[in-house]
Amino acid sequence: MKEKILRYVLLVLVLIITVGPFLWQLSTSLKGAGEDIYTSTPSFVPQQPTLNNYARVADAIPVWRYIGNSLLVAVLTVGGNLIFTTLAGYAIARLKFRGRGIVLGLFLATLVLPGEVTIISQFVTIRDLGLADTLLGVALPTMISALNVLLMFNAFRALPADIDEAAIVDGANAWQRLVRVALPSVRGTLAVVAIFSFIAAWDDFLWPLIVLTSPDKFTLTVGLQYLSGTFTQDQRLIAAGTMIAFLPIAVLFSALQRYFFKGVEEGGVKG
Amino acid sequence: MRIRHASVAVLTAVALGLAACGGSGDDDSGSDEITGTVTLQTWALTPKFTDYLNEVIKGFETKYPGTKVELLDQPGDGYSDKVLSQAASNTLPDVINLPPDFALPLAQQDLLVDVSKDAGVDVNATYVAGSIDAYKFKGTDGVYGYPWYLNTDLDYWNKTKFAKCGLDASKPPATTQELFAQAAIMHSKCPDEYLMSRKPTIIDFTLAGIPTLSDDGKKFVFNTDQAAGIVDQYRDAFKNGYMPPTVLNTDYQGNSKLFTQGKVAWTTGGATSLADFEKDNPSLKGQVAVSKALDTPPLYVQGLSVSDKSKHKATARALAEWVTNADNQNKFGHLVNVFPSTTASASDAYFSKDDGTPVGQARALAFEELKTAKSLQPYEVNTAMETILAQQIALAVKGDVSSKQALDDAVTKMNQMLARQ
Numbered sequence: 147m148k149e150k151i152l153r154y155v156l157l158v159l160v161l162i163i164t165v166g167p168f169l170w171q172l173s174t175s176l177k178g179a180g181e182d183i184y185t186s187t188p189s190f191v192p193q194q195p196t197l198n199n200y201a202r203v204a205d206a207i208p209v210w211r212y213i214g215n216s217l218l219v220a221v222l223t224v225g226g227n228l229i230f231t232t233l234a235g236y237a238i239a240r241l242k243f244r245g246r247g248i249v250l251g252l253f254l255a256t257l258v259l260p261g262e263v264t265i266i267s268q269f270v271t272i273r274d275l276g277l278a279d280t281l282l283g284v285a286l287p288t289m290i291s292a293l294n295v296l297l298m299f300n301a302f303r304a305l306p307a308d309i310d311e312a313a314i315v316d317g318a319n320a321w322q323r324l325v326r327v328a329l330p331s332v333r334g335t336l337a338v339v340a341i342f343s344f345i346a347a348w349d350d351f352l353w354p355l356i357v358l359t360s361p362d363k364f365t366l367t368v369g370l371q372y373l374s375g376t377f378t379q380d381q382r383l384i385a386a387g388t389m390i391a392f393l394p395i396a397v398l399f400s401a402l403q404r405y406f407f408k409g410v411e412e413g414g415v416k417g
Numbered sequence: 418m419r420i421r422h423a424s425v426a427v428l429t430a431v432a433l434g435l436a437a438c439g440g441s442g443d444d445d446s447g448s449d450e451i452t453g454t455v456t457l458q459t460w461a462l463t464p465k466f467t468d469y470l471n472e473v474i475k476g477f478e479t480k481y482p483g484t485k486v487e488l489l490d491q492p493g494d495g496y497s498d499k500v501l502s503q504a505a506s507n508t509l510p511d512v513i514n515l516p517p518d519f520a521l522p523l524a525q526q527d528l529l530v531d532v533s534k535d536a537g538v539d540v541n542a543t544y545v546a547g548s549i550d551a552y553k554f555k556g557t558d559g560v561y562g563y564p565w566y567l568n569t570d571l572d573y574w575n576k577t578k579f580a581k582c583g584l585d586a587s588k589p590p591a592t593t594q595e596l597f598a599q600a601a602i603m604h605s606k607c608p609d610e611y612l613m614s615r616k617p618t619i620i621d622f623t624l625a626g627i628p629t630l631s632d633d634g635k636k637f638v639f640n641t642d643q644a645a646g647i648v649d650q651y652r653d654a655f656k657n658g659y660m661p662p663t664v665l666n667t668d669y670q671g672n673s674k675l676f677t678q679g680k681v682a683w684t685t686g687g688a689t690s691l692a693d694f695e696k697d698n699p700s701l702k703g704q705v706a707v708s709k710a711l712d713t714p715p716l717y718v719q720g721l722s723v724s725d726k727s728k729h730k731a732t733a734r735a736l737a738e739w740v741t742n743a744d745n746q747n748k749f750g751h752l753v754n755v756f757p758s759t760t761a762s763a764s765d766a767y768f769s770k771d772d773g774t775p776v777g778q779a780r781a782l783a784f785e786e787l788k789t790a791k792s793l794q795p796y797e798v799n800t801a802m803e804t805i806l807a808q809q810i811a812l813a814v815k816g817d818v819s820s821k822q823a824l825d826d827a828v829t830k831m832n833q834m835l836a837r838q
Contacts, residue, residue: 182698184678206464270506278508355495356502359510361463364492371492376461377689377753381697 168392175199175385183381199386203373206383209390211362212369216348217394219285219365223347224340226289231339234290235298236324240310250299253292262352269356281363284354288347294339301335301409302328334409337402344398348391366391452483453729455736456510460719461493469752477739484732497800504528509724511733512740515562517551518796520722522838524554524561530723530730531559537738544741548758551718551792555634562720563741564758566749569714569783569790570685573694574706578682582607586706589683593624593711596683597650600659603682613660614681615672616814617651619806623793624712630795637831640824648813648820655814665811677701685710687717688754688783691775707779709786716790718758754780756787797838802831 169190174183178194203209237243238250268287269278277283305328313323329336354365361369370387373380399406462470467490474486489510491499497519503509504523515523523529532552533540540560541549548564572589579586583606590596600612622629622639625647629639654660661680663671676684677697686693695702721737723730739745746757747765754776756768771781798806806827813823 179696180699182700184674184698186678186680266502266505269502273506273508278506352495352498355492355499359458359489359491359508361490368492371494372461372464372490374461374493375465376493377687377755378465378693378696 171385171388174381175389177382179382199382200390202383203386203390207369207372207387208362209366209369209387212364212366213390213394215281215363215369216366218281219354220344220347222282222285223288224343226285227291227294227339227343228336230290231294231298232324232329232336234295235300236302236328238295239299239302240323240328241320253295256292257296265353265356268353272357278357279359279363280357281365283357284350284365285347287353288343288350291343291346294343297335297339297342298332301332305331332409334405334407336409337405338409341399341402341406345395348395449731451481451732451735453732454485454487455512455727455729455733456487456489457512457736457740458489458491458510459514460491460496462514463488463490466749466752469749473740473745473748476745477736480739481732481735484736486736507726509726511724511727511729512737513722513724514565514719515722516717516719517554517562517792518799520552520562520720521554521796523722524557524559525838528725529561530725530727530734531561532563532723532734532737533560537735538742543743543760544758545760545787547716547787547790547792548718548720551716551796552720552722554796555630555632562722563737565719565721565741566746566755567719567758567787567790568687568689568717568755569786570710570717571688571690571779571783571786572708572710573676573684573686573690574708575676575679575682575701576704576706578603578607578610578679579706582610582682584612589706589708590711591709593621596711597654597659600654601657604657604659608658611659611661611681612683613654614664614675614683615660616655616664616807616810617648618803618810619795619798620715620793621647630797634795634797635835637828637835640821640828642821644824645820648810648824651810652814652816652820656816665815688756688779691779705775707775707782709782713793714786714790715793716787718792720758754783756784797835798831799834799838802834805830805834 170188173190173192176195176197176199177183177192178196178198181193234253238246238253272278272283272286275283275286277286309327310323313327318326349367350365351367355368358364358368370384370391373384373387457474459470470488470490474488477486478484500509500513500515500519500523504526509523509528520529540563544564545567548567549560551564552560552562554561574586574589576586579589582603584599584603590599596613603610603612619629619639622644625643627639627641627644629637631638655664661675663675672681673684673686673690673694675681677694679698679701684690691705691707694705721741723733723737727733741758743757743759743761746759747762747767749755750757750762750765751767756762757765762768768784769781771778809818809823809827812818813820818826
């Protein structure tokens with residue numbers, strides 16, 4: 147009994163720590179112009195609730211255009227990751243070729259490098275490809291991520307080898323084995339990859355900021371920064387913008403959550 | 418099947434993207450002529466000042482037919498990363514809005530035009546001396562930016578707390594020493610209220626007349642006994658409870674947040690800050706007294722630099738001179754509480770007139786301050802160095818190490834970082 151209480155206390159504590167700042171943003175975004183934002187004891191219930199702040203975000207910045215840009219980048223990133231990490235993961239896990247271990251090692255090695263270290267050389271590459279200041283330039287380097295390759299590698303590796311061998315006996319080639327045999331069993335991990343790459347693409351700030359220069363091409367995270375201008379910062383407006391940016395992630399997650407948890411189990415990362 | 422469709426879509430997008438980028442050829446017409454398309458990169462001025470900027474640009478395009486200006490306003494966050502990546506990849510815009518500390522590394526790499534040579538205007542007569550000095554750097558000669566708008570800090574005081582705790586908000590502290598004295602009074606009357614709200618920074622040393630940087634700009638030299646004495650004074654104030662414990666892990670932003678929350682009775686802020694306090698916490702309306710900055714007011718400069726790699730240097734320079742001319746700067750200052758860097762603007766009565774509103778009072782005070790304002794922090798100090806110094810000072814204020822030791826450590830590390838720059 148005692149242990150149960152302790153467990154709940156700890157759970158509630160973690161819940162408050164993770165959800166607290168989010169709730170504060172949500173309540174700030176709903177607060178009217180007449181009430182205080184910063185109070186010595188935080189008050190989460192708006193006294194003069196209003197949706198006006200959300201309407202003002204749309205007035206202040208072309209929020210729909212930014213959402214469109216972000217969606218395009220996210221679709222490219224998610225699509226790229228689903229296709230390329232599947233192919234790479236399957237090749238490393240299931241096909242036999244010389245240097246397989248080295249390839250896997252290289253993928254692992256890139257995980258160690260923090261992104262900020264390579265960001266300038268990456269940008270120079272993108273610029274030389276003529277992709278500076280384009281949305282494709284933003285999406286391209288993230289279209290295949292080493293971590294997702296490892297997730298797919300693990301998922302494919304977990305499938306029993308016997309099934310593969312049976313398919314070979316039946317005369318299936320590598321493509322058929324991937325599409326007909328292996329893919330249906332890793333749907334959960336595909337959902338994990340989709341959600342992770344969507345969140346990474348949607349939330350990324352530094353990379354799109356560096357690639358994009360024309361304001362009409364900005365993604366949502368970069369464009370939302372306009373809400374905090376040089377001379378005045380309207381916290382209510384910034385909070386409303388944050389909420390707008392959060393919505394698509396919540397929608398995607400709730401749509402895929404059934405597969406997501408299956409994927410986490412089937413998968414990938416085992417203790 | 419679905420997968421195949423997706424890959425086709427990706428490939429099409431790749432091809433389209435490549436095609437879309439092919440068409441940006443530059444016509445390189447002689448660099449002395451004022452013509453062609455130039456880019457103007459500003460820092461976090463849209464959407465609030467989009468109309469103003471467009472009007473200024475239109476004026477320029479009308480004055481010089483054949484020119485076209487592309488405005489590329491960049492968001493506030495991450496601007497230094499953006500500028501550095503542009504510099505590293507050779508994609509700097511023609512005209513760039515750079516504060517002096519951002520311009521310094523670029524000027525040292527010869528990426529910016531020395532605007533004191535062959536300028537279309539007499540730079541020294543057009544702009545106030547302090548703002549020109551901000552773009553002269555140790556170790557280089559020349560001026561690496563046209564000064565644009567200026568700002569300074571004012572002090573904001575919470576009147577209610579002053580009245581409650583035996584202080585007079587019409588006679589707030591005017592120097593750092595008076596601040597310590599009044600903080601002691603406030604603490605003795607109301608042990609739960611705080612007047613002071615920040616730990617010392619390099620600015621405190623400058624204010625006390627301690628040289629912070631060697632003359633050749635190669636070494637920091639503020640680890641003197643006198644500077645240690647200042648840190649000691651803050652340490653004792655902290656121990657006596659004159660400031661809230663959270664100051665040891667906050668920065669300037671925290672300072673004004675604490676003020677808005679009503680946790681401290683003092684903050685510094687630009688001439689525009691008052692509006693922010695009242696917008697965030699409407700209950701502060703009418704409770705804030707404004708006064709001049711303690712000791713010597715700081716000078717904050719924004720400027721327009723011209724890329725040395727620009728294909729239309731003459732056009733870019735003409736544009737920078739146009740945007741920073743007295744007329745256009747005055748108009749900007751009328752829109753928001755910033756101040757023109759042009760000498761001719763001194764005669765604009767708008768800035769010196771106190772119209773009775775708190776915002777008008779802040780404007781007049783700040784404009785008056787600019788006559789004596791000085792740049793208090795060497796532009797060589799970057800954010801990473803600020804963090805190092807803040808950490809060491811926090812240790813000293815907490816009493817974990819002696820103040821002298823903390824300053825010695827900070828100077829050693831900051832010198833290493835400076836040498837690498």
